[in-house]
Amino acid sequence: ETGVTQSPTHLIKTRGQQVTLRCSSQSGHNTVSWYQQALGQGPQFIFQYYREEENGRGNFPPRFSGLQFPNYSSELNVNALELDDSALYLCASSLGRSPLRGTEAFFGQGTRLTVV
Amino acid sequence: QQQVKQSPQSLIVQKGGISIINCAYENTAFDYFPWYQQFPGKGPALLIAIRPDVSEKKEGRFTISFNKSAKQFSLHIMDSQPGDSATYFCAASGLSGGGADGLTFGKGTHLIIQP
Numbered sequence: 001e002t003g004v005t006q007s008p009t010h011l012i013k014t015r016g017q018q019v020t021l022r023c024s025s026q027s028g029h030n031t032v033s034w035y036q037q038a039l040g041q042g043p044q045f046i047f048q049y050y051r052e053e054e055n056g057r058g059n060f061p062p063r064f065s066g067l068q069f070p071n072y073s074s075e076l077n078v079n080a081l082e083l084d085d086s087a088l089y090l091c092a093s094s095l096g097r098s099p100l101r102g103t104e105a106f107f108g109q110g111t112r113l114t115v116v
Numbered sequence: 117q118q119q120v121k122q123s124p125q126s127l128i129v130q131k132g133g134i135s136i137i138n139c140a141y142e143n144t145a146f147d148y149f150p151w152y153q154q155f156p157g158k159g160p161a162l163l164i165a166i167r168p169d170v171s172e173k174k175e176g177r178f179t180i181s182f183n184k185s186a187k188q189f190s191l192h193i194m195d196s197q198p199g200d201s202a203t204y205f206c207a208a209s210g211l212s213g214g215g216a217d218g219l220t221f222g223k224g225t226h227l228i229i230q231p
Contacts, residue, residue, distance in 0.1 A: 004159075033218060033219075035219075040223075040224075041223055041224070042120075042122075042205050042207075042221030042222050042223050042224050043160065043205070043219070043221050044221070045218030045219060045220070047218075048218060056218055058218055090159050090160070092159075104162050105162065105219070106162075107152075107159030107160045107161065108159050109157070109158055109159045110158075110159050
């Protein structure tokens with residue numbers, strides 16, 4: 001049991017719509033990262049939030065945006081959905097500004113997004 | 117641009133055998149190399165991780181071997197069991213321009229342990 005929970009577990013959206021995915025980080029963790037995992041591929045880093053501010057971003061367009069709240073939970077928002085956005089979206093929480101430097105990152109079970 | 121190359125794509129090993137998965141990286145700024153295990157419908161779970169100041173790290177049946185000069189690292193699973201059947205990902209992390217560490221993952225290895 002990692003303690004990182006994501007909602008919803010599955011979601012179907014139509015191309016052009018907007019979607020919001022949610023993540024509750026493990027107790028005590030102040031850093032949240034989001035990843036996109038296409039079928040049969042490894043996760044790809046979208047961005048990271050530390051103490052409510054984005055402090056790192058992968059190669060994703062601006063229509064991917066996020067928020068982190070004072071309780072360190074987080075949202076991932078995707079606007080103008082495209083068919084290629086269909087994937088498993090993973091949230092990982094950890095402790096520290098550089099969360100993956102020597103500290104374990106705990107992943108949630110993911111949200112499976114299907115865009116039709 | 118794939119910065120972490122993982123092989124093989126799939127692997128079948130007999131129960132009790134040794135499973136070996138290899139990864140190579142390009143970015144010399146990487147300084148943290150974890151391995152993750154993922155079961156269907158689940159998120160990745162950290163198995164073991166290594167830093168480049170050591171050449172080998174062992175935890176139970178899992179061992180990482182690291183070759184800094186060759187920019188390669190590998191996962192060895194000793195006495196492989198059917199419960200080890202899963203997809204395994206190598207990953208790497210280092211300081212980016214913004215200072216935040218995102219993990220760069222390989223494409224994964226689908227491991228099947230035959231009874």
